[in-house]
Amino acid sequence: AQSVTQLDSHVSVSEGTPVLLRCNYSSSYSPSLFWYVQHPNKGLQLLLKYTSAATLVKGINGFEAEFKKSETSFHLTKPSAHMSDAAEYFCVVSVGQGGKLIFGQGTELSVKP
C-alpha cells in the first residue's frame, strides 16, 4: 500500500534561515507526490507536485522539493524562511487512477522573528 511518513511533527526555524521538512514515501511503483500547506482555519493549498518529470520540483512561494527514489524521500525545502510561512505542511501521495490522496500526519512549521 502507498503511504507517506512525515518525520517531524514540528519544526521551528528563525526568519531568514533555511527550511527543511522531511517526507518519506512507500510505493510499489513511481508515485505522484505533492506538498500542501494549510494556514490556521483555512483549506489546503497546493505548493508543488511531482509526477515523474523532473526530480527537482519548484513550487510557489520559493519552496521546492526533490524526489529521490534511492532514498524514497520527497523533502520540502526553502532557502530563507519568512514569517508568513508559519503553517501546517502535508506530504501527500496519490493513489490509483481516481486521484485519491493519502496525507501524511503533517509538520507544523514555526518561524521565529
Place this chain on the structure above:
Amino acid sequence: EAEVAQSPRYKITEKSQAVAFWCDPISGHATLYWYRQILGQGPELLVQFQDESVVDDSQLPKDRFSAERLKGVDSTLKIQPAELGDSAMYLCASSLIGGSNSPLHFGNGTRLTVT
C-alpha cells in the same frame, strides 16, 4: 480566482442530532471530494464523486454518514446521528477531471463540534 465554497463555516451540535454540510465546487469541476480532518492529523477521504456518481466511499461510515451530488454540481454531506468522535474539520475539494495530474482545490472547511 474561483474558489470552492463551503457552509456553514462552524457548526456546534449535540450528539444524536442530525447535521449537514454543503459544498459548491469550482464551476466545471467534475470530481468532488469530501475529506475529514481530525485535529492534529492529516485529512482522510470520506467520499469521491465523479459527476453525480460515487466512485469511492470505502472510508465513509455508512451507518451514519451519507453524501449526495444529485445534479453533479453541489454536494451535501450528512451525519445522523452525530457522535462525539465526529468532531473534526470537514473539507470539500474539487478537481477538473480527477486523477493525479488534476490538482485539487480545497474549500476552507466546516469545523464541527459535537457536544
